[in-house]
């Protein structure tokens with residue numbers, strides 16, 4: 410059994426257009442809905458290929474119920490942790506050449522209670538699992554150490570596919586397997602990697618830090634696996650890629666089921682690449698069937714280490730995230746109203762970067778707008794989520810949290 414955890418699942422809406430015109434009215438040629446989020450995709454790919462799996466997902470609101478019914482239709486076994494917030498929808502816009510533009514929502518804020526229910530469900534469900542796969546972004550407000558804490562507490566084998574600070578913390582906890590793509594590995598080691606040799610060296614340094622196996626997916630160039638014992642490569646040619654969304658998740662699914670069957674690193678990597686490449690030939694984040702996978706020819710020949718890794722034209726370029734978030738408990742007895750609201754919005758405006766403030770039910774507003782902030786109706790003792798996007802976001806959010814957590818009525 411492979412247990413997957415997706416702390417921030419999504420409904421994936423894929424819209425196909427002739428050519429995306431930014432600022433214009435684009436008419437869709439077709440559109441489709443898939444249950445989404447990285448662990449959900451891993452479980453969908455495993456189920457479609459007859460491998461036992463359980464997907465753990467926190468879901469809320471009408472969109473959470475829609476995601477449940479999409480999972481039922483896909484015959485995926487799943488366990489839900491119910492949320493007060495509303496499950497997100499991520500949109501991918503694809504043109505006929507396969508070029509994909511993605512808009513991922515932040516997702517609902519999970520309360521401290523919901524996060525600990527999810528953690529308890531993970532540890533209970535994963536007790537009998539041979540692999541636990543922790544996948545995707547953390548929901549806003551979750552501590553960056555959330556994955557790392559689970560790795561520390563979980564006795565069986567753990568694989569992780571994440572990014573940013575949560576991924577860095579998880580890697581430091583020494584998981585058995587990680588599956589970064591090129592950009593995620595660059596972010597992890599803090600430098601650009603332009604050749605296959607650069608990737609190999611970077612992956613080796615991560616193995617030295619205590620990770621069992623590093624599998625770097627390199628888009629159309631294939632994938633490289635590194636352990637203390639050696640390194641292996643696999644690739645497959647896809648002449649007409651339709652959608653790259655979820656390709657990495659399918660690679661991870663193929664790899665884990667092969668490792669679980671006791672296959673060698675080289676054979677497991679080849680299996681993963683067959684699943685990932687087959688996914689690219691399908692629309693949206695549709696997962697491949699055994700027939701789709703059987704149609705892929707995989708090569709395990711290692712190209713020269715001087716081979717330059719060029720960006721994949723059909724792959725969305727990911728803007729390095731400068732987004733940060735914090736939760737704060739309102740201390741002023743009048744709530745986020747009157748004088749505290751005026752002082753708060755002035756501080757936000759002076760910060761000069763986009764900042765939002767939201768409630769646990771998902772309602773989020775521009776934190777610089779006095780009227781919008783008052784209309785939130787946040788009372789004394791309520792938790793709010795602040796997000797900011799900018800190089801100094803962490804510093805500014807820390808100041809705003811300490812402002813909100815001070816009783817300004819009592820002070821004056």
Ligand SMILES: Nc1ncnc2c1ncn2[C@@H]1O[C@H](COP(=O)(O)OP(=O)(O)O)[C@@H](O)[C@H]1O
Pocket residue numbers: 589590591625626627628629630631632644645646647650653654655656657658660681682683685686689721723724
């Ligand atoms: N254009 C492509 N042609 C062939 N295979 C691809 C292509 N894009 C992705 N793949 C396969 O899917 C795997 C995962 O894709 P990648 O884009 O690296 O992952 P992620 O979705 O995590 O960013 C690759 O290692 C490769 O095997």
Ligand SMILES: O=P(O)(O)OC[C@H]1O[C@](O)(COP(=O)(O)O)[C@@H](O)[C@@H]1O
Pocket residue numbers: 417419420421444445446447448450499513544545546547653654655656657658694
């Ligand atoms: O949790 P994140 O990083 O926002 O990613 C979620 C998205 O990633 C996916 O799992 C697909 O992954 P990729 O686009 O990275 O291949 C989608 O199903 C989902 O919309």
